[in-house]
Amino acid sequence: MTKTPAPTAGHTSDAPFIAESAEVADAAHVGARTRIWHHAQVDGDVRIGEDCVLGKGVHVASAAVIGNRVKIQDGCGVFGATIEDGAMLAPGVYLLEDPAPRAINPAGHLKGRDDWRREPVTIRSGATIGANAVIAPGVTIGQYAMVAVGTVVGHDVPDHGLVMGNPARQLGWACRCGHRLDDNLICPVCGWRYRQGSNGLFLTA
Amino acid sequence: MSTHALGQQTVAQQALAEISGWPTNTITASTRLSELGLDSLDRLTLAVLLEERTGRPLPDDELISVRTLDDLERLLRPAERSA
Numbered sequence: 001m002t003k004t005p006a007p008t009a010g011h012t013s014d015a016p017f018i019a020e021s022a023e024v025a026d027a028a029h030v031g032a033r034t035r036i037w038h039h040a041q042v043d044g045d046v047r048i049g050e051d052c053v054l055g056k057g058v059h060v061a062s063a064a065v066i067g068n069r070v071k072i073q074d075g076c077g078v079f080g081a082t083i084e085d086g087a088m089l090a091p092g093v094y095l096l097e098d099p100a101p102r103a104i105n106p107a108g109h110l111k112g113r114d115d116w117r118r119e120p121v122t123i124r125s126g127a128t129i130g131a132n133a134v135i136a137p138g139v140t141i142g143q144y145a146m147v148a149v150g151t152v153v154g155h156d157v158p159d160h161g162l163v164m165g166n167p168a169r170q171l172g173w174a175c176r177c178g179h180r181l182d183d184n185l186i187c188p189v190c191g192w193r194y195r196q197g198s199n200g201l202f203l204t205a
Numbered sequence: 206m207s208t209h210a211l212g213q214q215t216v217a218q219q220a221l222a223e224i225s226g227w228p229t230n231t232i233t234a235s236t237r238l239s240e241l242g243l244d245s246l247d248r249l250t251l252a253v254l255l256e257e258r259t260g261r262p263l264p265d266d267e268l269i270s271v272r273t274l275d276d277l278e279r280l281l282r283p284a285e286r287s288a
Contacts, residue, residue, distance in 0.1 A: 148245070164249055170265040171245040171252075180245055183237065183272045 022054075031068065055091070062097060062118070067125070080120035081135075087123045090131040090149070095121040099137040124159070126176065142200050146174035158200025173201055217277040220254045234275040255281065 014032035018024050022036045027044035034052040036042065042054070043061040049068035054060065058072050062080035066072075070083050073091040080097040083089075097120040105111050119138040123129065127141045130149035141147060145157045148164030157163050162172040162180060172180050173194065175187035185194040185201065194201040214222075214229050222229040225241035232241070243251065252263050259281055271277050 162245055164245060165253075169249060169252065170269055171248045172269065183239055 049085070062120070064120070073131075080118055081123060082120065083123045084125035084127075084143075086126045088128045089123075090129060090133075092132040093129045094134045095123070095129075096135065097121065097137050127157075128174075128178065144174060144176050145200075146178065159197070160194065160201040176203070215278060215281075216258050217255065217274060217281055220251055220258070221274060221277075224251055224254070232274055234273065234278070236274050237272050238274075238277075239272075 016030045016032065016034040016036065018030070018036045019038045019040070021038045022040040024030060024036060024042040025044035028042045029047040030036065030042070031048055031050035031052065033050055034048055036054045038056045040054045040056065040058040041060070042048065045063040046060045048060070048066045049070065051068055052066060052070045052072070054072045055074035055076070057075045058078070060066065060078045064078045064081050064083070066083045067085035067087070069086050071088045072078065073089060075092045076089045077094040078089070079095060081095040097118050098116050099119045100117070102111060105115060121135045121137065122140040124141060124143040124145070126144040129135065129141065129147045130151060132149060133147050133151045133153065135141065136154045139153055140156045141153070142157050142159035142161055144159060145161045145163070147153060147157065147168070148162070150166070151164050151168045152166040153163060153168040155168070157168070157170070160173045160175070161170050162174045163170050173185060175181055175190060175192055177187060177190045179187055179189040181194060182188055186192070193204045195204050218229055218232050221232050221238070221241060224247050225243060227241055238248065252268055256263055261281070263280060267280055271280060
């Protein structure tokens with residue numbers, strides 16, 4: 001049912017796990033203990049860190065770089081994005097990178113592999129992108145930001161920003177634990193306090 | 206504030222009552238949106254409702270600082286004057 005790549009000597013238990021039906025290019029870098037599940041596809045120029053999980057049917061392409069402890073759930077499309085440590089993509093999220101998508105060039109010929117401009121998305125550490133959200137090319141999602149289900153994000157989201165809707169609107173702030181902060185920027189669940197900084201919120205001592 | 210004194214419902218007060226389910230007369234100028242149990246989705250609904258009814262866009266950076274009905278009224282006041 002599944003296969004495990006040849007382990008590095010002395011690090012048998014650290015070998016990544018790749019389901020048999022997944023297609024991981026030989027040139028792709030997959031970090032220790034990362035699990036890649038059924039029918040996922042990882043292209044050759046992709047780098048994936050340690051302890052990540054790629055769910056069923058995930059496609060990671062176009063030189064995407066994924067950090068450690070990243071969770072990408074079923075059916076996501078990651079095109080060229082940088083995803084920092086501890087970020088999460090819920091099922092069906094798409095991170096896009098072509099700001100002017102066309103099948104053909106102005107002369108009418110089918111566009112080729114290098115026939116377009118890359119403007120990839122950046123997902124900062126700890127951020128969560130809700131199910132079926134779409135992130136437009138060039139957008140940066142701040143640290144520990146929370147993007148609600150089905151949101152279409154066309155502009156940068158600040159650290160800890162909570163956004164939802166189409167187009168996305170910021171309706172509040174999210175704690176590291178994932179809950180919405182109250183009016184005083186205090187988490188009602190874990191009690192952590194935040195302050196406004198130059199790019200969103202930061203945790204106070 | 207003056208509309209409250211006259212016992213009339215403001216656009217914001219009415220919208221808050223519709224979304225929260227609280228009676229309009231229990232929502233005063235100092236009532237906090239969080240007291241009404243509004244979550245983030247409710248706040249989005251509120252923003253869209255007020256924009257539709259006033260015809261004035263409510264910028265996210267201003268909306269996010271709204272805590273009370275009074276804050277909301279202040280945000281909407283220029284639109285009410287120009288209407």
